[in-house]
Amino acid sequence: MWGWSLPSRSSPSWALLLLLAAFGLLNLSETLKRSTIPLALDGAVTYKELRREKRAGVDDAHLVWVDGRMREVDPALFDRLRVGDRVSKRAWERTLQTPRGPVPLNPSRDFWGMAATMPLLAAAGGWLLLRRGRAA
Numbered sequence: 001m002w003g004w005s006l007p008s009r010s011s012p013s014w015a016l017l018l019l020l021a022a023f024g025l026l027n028l029s030e031t032l033k034r035s036t037i038p039l040a041l042d043g044a045v046t047y048k049e050l051r052r053e054k055r056a057g058v059d060d061a062h063l064v065w066v067d068g069r070m071r072e073v074d075p076a077l078f079d080r081l082r083v084g085d086r087v088s089k090r091a092w093e094r095t096l097q098t099p100r101g102p103v104p105l106n107p108s109r110d111f112w113g114m115a116a117t118m119p120l121l122a123a124a125g126g127w128l129l130l131r132r133g134r135a136a
Helices: 013-031 075-080 111-136
Strands: 041-052 061-066 070-073 086-089 096-100 101-104
Touching: 013 111, 086 111
Parallel strands: none
Antiparallel strands: 041 061, 041 086, 061 070, 086 096, 096 101
16 A cells, blocks of 8 residues: 655656755745845845836835845845844844944744745655656
C-alpha cells in the first residue's frame, strides 16, 4: 500500500522537483528583499512611487529609488521614507539609518506567509511526483 519507489535520477520527476524547490526559494528571496534586510543601502531616496494593482491596498507595488536604483519595498518601510532622505545600512543589518532616526526592519507578513506556504507546496508537488513515479 505505501510502497514508495523513488524515480531514477534521470527521471524528469527529479528535475521538476528541483525546479519546484528553486522557484520556492526564489520567491522567498524576492519577498525578503522587500524588507531590505539582505541588501546594503547607502544613498539618497530620489523618488517614490506607489503602483496600484488589481486589489488596491493588498498587492500594490511600493517602489523606492535610492541613488537612481529602483527597489520594491514593504509598505511599512515605504511609509517611513521621504524623498531626499539619506539612508544607509550594511547587508543583513536589521536597522536602516535615516535622518529621522533608525528604522527597524523585519520580514513582512507576506514573507512569513510564503515561508509557511512554499514548503507545503514543494512537499505536495514532491508527493505527487513520487506518486506518479510509482504509478508509472
